[in-house]
Amino acid sequence: MPLAESIDRILRAPVLVFGSLPPAGRDLDLLARSNEQEVLAAWLEREGFLERGGEWVRFHDCGVESLDLVPVSAWGLLGAETSELFGEALPIPGFERLVRPAPRHMLLILARRLAEGDGRMPHKHRHRIADALSEDASAWEGARASAAAWRVERALTALDRAYHSGRGASRVTRASALAEWPFGQGRTRTRAFVRGWLEARRAERRRNGRLITFSGLDGAGKSSQAEALRNALEQLGWTTAMQWVRLEWTTLWENRWLGVIGWPARASLGLLAGVRRSPDGEAPPTLTPTAVRERSRFVSNIWVTVVAFAHASAQRREVRSHLRQGAIVICDRYTLDAAAHLRFRYGEQRPFRFPIGVVHRFSPRPLRSYFVDVPAETAYARKAEQYSLEELARQAQLYREEAPGLGVRKLDGQRPREELCAEIAEDVWRAL
DSSP states (O other): OOHHHHHHHHOSSOEEEOSSOTTTOSSEEEEEOHHHHHHHHHHHHHTTOEEETTEEEEEETTEEEEEEEEEGGGGTOOHHHHHHHHHSOEEOTTOSSEEEOOHHHHHHHHHHHHHHSSSOOOHHHHHHHHHHHHHOTTHHHHHHHHHHHHTOHHHHHHHHHHHHHSOOOOHHHHHHHHHHTTTTTTSOHHHHHHHHHHHHHHHHHTTSOEEEEEEOOTTSSHHHHHHHHHHHHHHTTOOEEEEEOOIIIIIIITOHHHHHHHHHHHHHHHHHHHHOOOTTSOOOSOOOHHHHHHHOHHHHHHHHHHHHHHHHHHHHHHHHHHHHTTOEEEEESOHHHHHHHHHHHHOTTOOOHHHHHHHHHHSOOOSEEEEEEOOHHHHHHHOOSSSOHHHHHHHHHHHHHHTGGGTOEEEETTSOHHHHHHHHHHHHHHHO
């Protein structure tokens, strides 16, 4: 049974849906009076939901169910305003106890959410304003009549301006609104404004993006887990972006900068190979740059460092634009994969600590990094394409050696997919 229908059945009094309406809504935003709030919280806990700051979630089958449960007391409404809010609420087709706000109350709610947010007005909020006005042309006047009692006069003015101008609300505007509520209680006007300013700035910082990475052998199941996490986060309302940053594709094959920087090194190595002569004067066997690199630890370290700088630059370029836009960037392959493949390609017995450190330090730092570990036999059975079984076994060992030093959490990739999905999604949700 869908979550909204299950909740509707256990309620004995109305609960207000102040976000997207069921059944079309991705999640539920509920405002409840004390009795219903206690009933719902107890039921959600019994059903296996996890709670954090009023947000309740349940991860299962590589998906998620979620709702925000807000007590009326959190909005600071007095008895008369609460009675009007629920008394004027409108029914939602197909539900008995779940109701929606009257148009004028929807404007008051959206005004408060604009003040508490990062200044941007989402498209869905603009649509809700338009729907409220189409349902009740006098909604603005009705909202203004109650704005003082709701302590959102400044926030409502900001909402009106943002809606008609097509822009958002500045930090000063939101700080002023927050100084009215919730920070106006027991503070002077100046102190309330300063507190509102700090909160408005904090809300802007919260829109900065975060980075989550998955690493492992081809066939380990990391791509499947990355996609499952993306779906779960989008269901929770986060904006996501998927990126692939494989060493071979991103750096060795597609990076023109690496070719430019590496040209002097390759030319020098070729010259060295050409001028060498054996003691009897005969030309020695052809000594390619690759052969020189394999023979010389110094030359190998120099070249791998060049590759490391190029790959760090590529990883940074691939993810930073999305992070600036506030997205949760999920990378399929990252620094751990680069470290393992640098050693696999250029010398498994060499630690390459400096080059690997370059990639680690100059790449954006992930919030969470996961290494989906499976035996080489499992990976080969799932995806026998580029590498032999013996090569996969060598790579697996390199991954296991490098993961601890890079702060990557190892996960058993042979566990049931749904079980692993739920663990990863919960871990990321708590970190966010």
